[in-house]
Amino acid sequence: MTQTFRMDKPQPRLLDETRQGVIGTSMDRPDGPLKVSGQATYTADALPEGCVHGMLVRATVTRGHLRDIDRDSIADIPGLLAVVRDPRFLRNPAQGMAGEAPDQPGDRIDYHGQPVALVVAETFEAARDGALRLKLRFDSVAAEVDPDHATEVEPQDPTESGDWNAAWSGAAHQVDVVYTTPCHASAAMEPHAAVAEWQGDRLILRGALQMLRFNRKELADAVGIPPEQVQILAPYVGGGFGSKLGIGTEAVAAALAARELGRPVRVVMARQTVFDAVLRRTETRQHLQLAADAEGKLLALGHDDRVSNLPGEEFAEPVSSASQFLYGARATRFRQDMVRVHRVGAGSVRAPGEAVGVIAIEAAMDELADALGMCPVELRLRNLPDQHPVTGQPFSARALADCLREGAKSFGWSDRQAPGARQEGDWLIGMGMASAARPNMLVKSAARVRLSAEGAVVETDMTDIGTGTYAVLTQVAAEMLGLPPGQVTVKLGDTDLPGASGSGGSFGASSSGSAVFLAAKKIRDRLAAKLGCAPEDLSLQDGLARGANLEAPINDLLAGEVLVEEAEIKGGKTAESHFSAGFGAHFCEVAVHRWTGEVRVRRMHGTFAMGRVLNEKTARSQAVGGMIWGVGSALHEDMSHDPRTGHVVTRDLANYHIASHADIPRDMQAVFLEERDDFANPLQSKGVGELGISGAGGAVLNAIHNACGVRIRDIPATPDRVIAALEAAGR
Template sequence: MTFDFKMDQPQPRLLDSTRQGLIGTDMARPEGLLKVTGAAAYAADHLPEGCVHGMLVRATVTRGRVTAIDEGSIGDIPGLLGVFHGPKFIRNPAQGMAGESPIRPDTEVHFHGQPIALVVAETFEAAREGALRLAVTYESAPAEVDPETASEVESDEPDTRGDWDDAWGKAAARVDLTFRTAGHVSAAMEPHAAVAEWQGENLLLRGALQMVATNRLELADALGVEPERVRVVSPFVGGGFGSKLGIGPEAVAASVAARDLGRPVRVVMARQTVFDAVLRRTETRQRLRLAADADGKLLALAHDDRISNLPGEGFAEPVSSASRFTYDALAMHFAQEVARNHRTPSGSVRAPGEAVGMITLEVAMDMLAQLLDIDPLDLRLKNVATSHPMTGQAFGEQRLADCLTEGARRFGWADRPAPGTRSEGDWLIGAGMAAAARPNALQESSARVRLTPWGAVVETDMTDIGTGTYAILTQIAGEMLGLPAERVEVRLADSDFPRSPGSGGSFGASSSGSAVFMAAKGIREKLARTLGCDPDDLALQDGIARGGNVERSLADLIDGELGETATVGPGKTAETHASAGFGAHFAEVAVHRWTGEIRVRRMLGLFDIGRVLNERTARGQALGGMIWGMGGALHEALEHDPRTGHIANRDLANYHVAAHADVPGDITADFLPVRDDHANPMQSKGVGELGISGSGAAILNAVHDACGARLLSIPATPDKVIAAMEEG
């Protein structure tokens, strides 16, 4: 039986009255022991009988056409099985939730590093040699690779509110800054991998993927087969961060070769290929304008940006996303330009928009506070939006002000010394703060829950990319059905299971969790009927059902198995109410007086994410996000060759992701107790990306507090810090 639920009105806070005591706890991950012992099998850990190895070949021109691929050039390699290319191969990974094949360019090349062929051999060593030696000839065409000088620039009408000239004109203080952010990559630790195995006309694809339902459609479309013939499984994913939202070239190439060879084929991208061929986060140039009256009340806020992408790619980094609803101002203005170029195409990298937009807004707020000589905390408190300024929607719940004040108290913000007065030897010490915001959404999602005498089995094609899905779905089902965690089994990431949106946009936990919640709620109603009580009077705990003065074990109450499949989706509350996660960041840094090195000494984040489903996995998400924000502010930058656009620092030695030594021991994340009744039936909000939003700004603002250097370009590497110190 299918149970459809649309979120048309707030739902009772059922999880506040259930008895099991699982929801919200810091329960350890049920799959954790598999991970710490090496027993969890990721895509590339599968080598089915007869499996052979494929290596992708990259284009070494930026734009043009492959005129010849000389298979004879590697014909001498023992164990070589074939060179594959052609009209089924995709240019780049699908954008998130595309549900159809990305562009299949056949012989055309649109960016340096584009996968153009696959060499397959009996051994990995032979395949790698073949991919490196394969002779390819090209007809090369001119290509623009610099977003600043692009001749093709697209722009839409700006989104505006109020009378800009009037608001700007009557201000007592104004900030007008240009901020630049470098391109980023997700750099998940697991390189993109696929093992393709045909069983007759049916394909089993083991992949490193975040959204198996749409990935199946994308793969089927690329291959030209019916989706019913494709099964995608991805039960363990070694990190995603947006890079595994869509089907990738490795999966399509492996499937094409496996079909032709009649053998399973494994394709794992080399780390350098992950940099070249997986969607990057665009670099940005942003103009941020703020105007306020003498009391610090915002009058005008404008956030305009320029980003880049390959021609034909629809994704555009929503840079000003959170600037539209964090603060209120009489006049607002948001405009975006997309420069078309032939760098690696851009797409989703953790917290698209906020990761680069919120750092700009929050540095600008710090500059405004400085101009007005107002405490940066007070400036924010004066301007927190009470409804969505651009849509007029009420917020389901909005606890930004509480995050700011309580975070400040915990950090000791009021006790910090005056700017520029603290040093330890050659190190200058400072403190900074920033707000966090990130939209929250409920997406259509289905789940099947079966109650058996043993316990409950949950099935959904939702993925766990490290985010804690196995844990939270165990908790939701256990809480709703009165079962301890060890009597709940969660099965994920198989496209044969009920469809979820997958992991992305911080909507996975609330969406897939709501489906499990509603399916379990349906089972509760059946149990109440059998027991002869009102569902509201049913109490379930440790496998015992109580209601209407009757007490029976669940095993006695069900005849074999009780199943329910629920599909939930957004409804009227998504129109009437805006939903977003909020938070506050505080940071203490040391800046070296002579070298410009920045060391982060302390970070504190306090967040409003509605109901916390699992305190430990939520904290892990928040801390991970905060560290990403730090990395973006201080270290991470894609460096493009100005001639070809290719990524020069295409490995983990040259693109610096935060390491242990970058991360202070004193770093904490915590959550306010909140319920967002309009968000979904569990009153929860997303957390996976919120931690990034603004965390880098708290660090840059602390740098300014320490040494007077105002950094308006990230990463804030020592050369920029020294130059800014000399200016400041």
């Protein structure tokens, strides 16, 4: 039986002593050649024999009940097999999956575009046409879709410390502002897809999913079978950003239809369905209050926010998460109001909380620096707390001050001029900066490692959603076992393998990597015994084992034996005693056109400290990708809804604007500072996937102000808003 390792104390830095020299390098992805040549099989690519096609049918009312489906309306379509109406895949926010009886909560419509049925046909085209033509009858009732005017508001109890009134009233400088952000869509490159096949009473699902250990239980519950009768396969996932954390309608619908028909069923969401029916990031209204003394020390810090979700849903965007530990103040106040509206449900989108909350707090800090006449970098340096201001925990490792100083130096921050002072023709040039922060987590994860004369095999149901899991786990195993990376094979995305943390929350690489580390460490201990040395004296490099003045090829020690070890890790006392987070600093230069309001990002620099870097190349890709998303959030992204129905208007990538190549400068740099976090995990690593987006948009907004002297508080900073702000300021 596998023993579970708990993180109850700081860990020794074994990876600083190993000699293979693989960990931390910019090793290419082992799966890269398959992906660029089109040979990597994503969910919708691998079709079992006899597979048929399903297309989701969506509600055309905002709120009410599905009364009837007119199956005869599409009976003339050649190859039509079935119209599946099962309340188990109708979203029921209040009660989860509903019962089977009609007119029960499972038949309830909670938002426009909600999937209500599945048309299955021999061909994709027939299924698509059937879904478009199928006639539905609804009983519709009034719905509230506008969060600004909704009547159902649930206030949460505020988190407070210190004497707010005294701190606020006694300040030399105050900032009291409101920032708003719109809804965001994940819109991963690979649409949501599932291929379901039954083999007797066993369900095999190929799915575009992020967290298989959890998804297996969700799917089993939805279709009414034990989890051990479900196998999920997801060797390659084309992005997720939180939208594929849980089982979706496409997976449940495919599974139920496949069981009903006795044939494999493939369901792929159209891009418009992804926007209509997949969890969005909520819009936010954020009230920032900052007060400081004449020297720039924060006396009061308040960050209140309003978010929305469907009635009954528990998720609430943690908007002020980073604001609660980035800076210290004598008095703090954080409060959230939840508004209930009938829009598609809100959930996790890349860096939930930080992606939108840090934009606002960092823009407000810039406003305070402006009021003080102080350098924005210096203001932040003066207000770094010695411990978590809310919990009182010491930081496990925090290099934010180093990121601010090193980033400013590398970027050339000292060349920054007063707002509006730098011009190049009709372009106004400005610089802005912002801090970055993202809490670090360790999630229970297991892995199995096999070592034989042929090399090592790593097995875990961990997923690779484009972040580089195949590469990172290869490097961990190769480093620990003294093997070239080419002798390590990583098998992922199969729930028959040991259950991993899954990909999400920036915890995937560290959690699953720690499980691989611990399993490989057990093998190292067995090799040390075979060599005749203490485990701490063992050195493995290029297939050779050395220790206690002894040396032998690893294969000789194996003598034909296959060493197999499995390990599981979970959080422990270190998560209670210390607060672990990644930190960084963004610096940005923009050009603002004085007549059109167009904003161009000319260069951007991010300096990050997130523990040990496991793969330089994949980490940089994640950091730069986050920074690009931050630019898009600041300048482009706006998931708009019809004010009458709540229906998503910007339903595809033609209308939902994201940053393109022309919007991103070539000079986009991500630099990593040397850091180890002994309280985080045995690898001393922390997540980077969401740290890069945190604060990036704030740096862009602050650069716009430095360029032209106006503040854009309703995000994104589109040309019309920039022009309106310039006109209002008489510029």
